[in-house]
Amino acid sequence: MDKKELAAFLRQRREALRPRDVGLVEGPRRRTRGLRREEVAQLAGMSTDYYARLEQQRAPQPSVQITTALARALRLTLDERDHLFVLIGHNAPPASTAPPNMSAPR
Known part of the structure; x- marks a missing residue:
């Protein structure tokens, strides 16, 4: 497991999402970029x-x-999911088992 790369990847993806992207309310006093941990x-x-x-x-x-x-x-x-699995040290499951919100690369 590449802990340094995993940490960077998780932070990058978390910061790229906004609360409204995942159905959460975005309050006026957010100090963090993207989602909170x-x-x-x-x-x-x-x-x-x-x-x-x-x-x-x-x-x-x-x-x-x-x-x-x-x-x-x-x-x-799907590509990002596969990358996450590699960073963590698991084999990525087949694409047919991916949740419906996973799509082709953005």
């Missing part, structure tokens, strides 16, 4: 602490299920 964690169904540790390069290797949930929460394309 806790918002990504909530969308992925994981703890905020674990997600934060992933971005801080302190977490153990996520399971295939958590990796899939992160890909869905971050609205990754």
Whole structure:
């Protein structure tokens, strides 16, 4: 698992999404660009602490299920999803098992 590259990738994808992109309300006092860590964690169904540790390069290797949930929460394309799996050290599942929100590259 490439923790440094994984952390950078997760931050980049989190910062690229806006709350309205994922059905959340964007309040007037947002200090962070893109989604907050806790918002990504909530969308992925994981703890905020674990997600934060992933971005801080302190977490153990996520399971295939958590990796899939992160890909869905971050609205990754199939290519981005596959890249996430490689960074984490798993084989990417076949494209036919991808969630419906994953599409061709943007």
